[in-house]
Amino acid sequence: MSLTSLPDERTHMQCTGERFIPEIDGDWTPEHKHRYALVAALCKGKDVLDVASGEGYGSAHLASVARKVIGVDISGEAVEHAQRAYKNPNLSYRQGSATDLAAAGLEENSFDVVVSFETIEHLHDHDAMLDSLCRVLRPDGLLIISSPDKREYTDIPNYHNEYHVHELYREEFEKLLSTRFPNINIYGQRLGYGSLIVAEATAPFVTIGEDENLAAITDHLAHAMYYIAIASHSSLPVLPHSFWKRNIERSDFAKHWMQMGKEAQDWINTLEARIEEQAEQIKALADEAAVCAQQLHLMTQSKSWKITKPLRAIFSFFRQLRR
Structure with missing residues (x-):
């Protein structure tokens, strides 16, 4: 299944403003789809668990390359929708909580890859969530988890998301993961429209900021809005630099001014x-x-x-x- 296509004859879920709905285009579209597109290569031929699978599109995409995918979501409505909308012999959905996957009938050491995008900030008990994820992850498995950076997402814009109950700063996010995993790679993600130049050979990624100082050069993505971590007890794969191509006319900013x-x-x-x-x-x-x-x-x-x-x-x- 392509992330740019949708199943035929389906009705989309009601948009609450927090759960991603593929049919409703906005700035969240490249943010959500980019994550799944990038990590799909790490799921090829693997048993995968997608925690907080929402309306199901991400799990369905991973199922196109994985051996088996189970999507779990706390919402019964979301699970029922996903079961109707996305069908694949190696794909299933079930209701359950990220903090108690055992109650959802998931056995210990049963997944090679556990994916959980934009989930942790919705929970008060982060330790319970990580313990639950680690329980079902095989000893040499990969945890792929994302979290909004509180500094960039909330503090700087003075923005409050009513659905987020416990956001983390980047340092807190990494420290939390380090209590369970010896090996961690963190990737920054931020929506942006501009010019991208990437070396074909391995090279550092340089961010040059136009809005602050043309001389401000970093060796990473500056001011990342989200952090995606890959953690494991085994050696870690290295994700390539990536760019989700999108016309600026489709950005919320452009659509706002076009509407004005x-x-x-x-x-x-x-x-x-x-x-x-x-x-x-x-x-x-x-x-x-x-x-x-x-x-x-x-x-x-x-x-x-x-x-x-x-x-x-x-x-x-x-x-x-x-x-």
């Missing part, structure tokens, strides 16, 4: 219509005034008007006397 432009143009059209309507009214009044002026001219030039002139003078004299 449309609304401004609609208002201009309304004003122009009003001006045209008022111009027509002015013309109609001017035409009516011209007709009245012509009628007055004809009347004052008529014989009857001239003959009755003395009578009008008498009437005027008596009106003045009454005053």
Whole structure:
């Protein structure tokens, strides 16, 4: 299954603003799809568990390369939707909590790869979640887990996500994982529109910031909004640098200003219509005034008007006397 395609004859789930819905395009689209597309190579031929699988699209994508994929989500509605929408012999979904996968019927040491994207910030008890994930992960298995960086996601923009109950700073995220795994690689992710130059040979990734200082060069992705960690007791695979190609016209920022432009143009059209309507009214009044002026001219030039002139003078004299 391609992440750019969707199953036929399906209805999408109601959008709460937090669970990703593929049919509703926005800045979250490349963020979510990029993660699954990048880690799919690590799941080839493996038994995979996708924790907090949501409406199911990510698990379905991994199932196209994995030996087996089970998607688990706390929402019964999400699980039922995924079961209807995505069908594959090696794919299944079940309801369960990330902090108690045993209750979902998942056995110990049963998965080569455990994936959990944007889940940990929704839980108060991070230790319980990690213990639950480690329980089902095989000794040489891979944990692939992501978390928003509290500094970039919340502190700097002064933003509050009502669905996030316990966010982590990057240092806290790495420290938490290090209590269970000796080997950890962390990758930064941030939505961006610009120019990307990547060496074909192995080379450091350099970020040059336009919005701060052109001389500010780092050896990593600066100001990552999300961190994706790969952790294991065995040696770690190295993910390549990657770029999810997307037209800037599809960004929320661009769509916002295009909508503002449309609304401004609609208002201009309304004003122009009003001006045209008022111009027509002015013309109609001017035409009516011209007709009245012509009628007055004809009347004052008529014989009857001239003959009755003395009578009008008498009437005027008596009106003045009454005053």
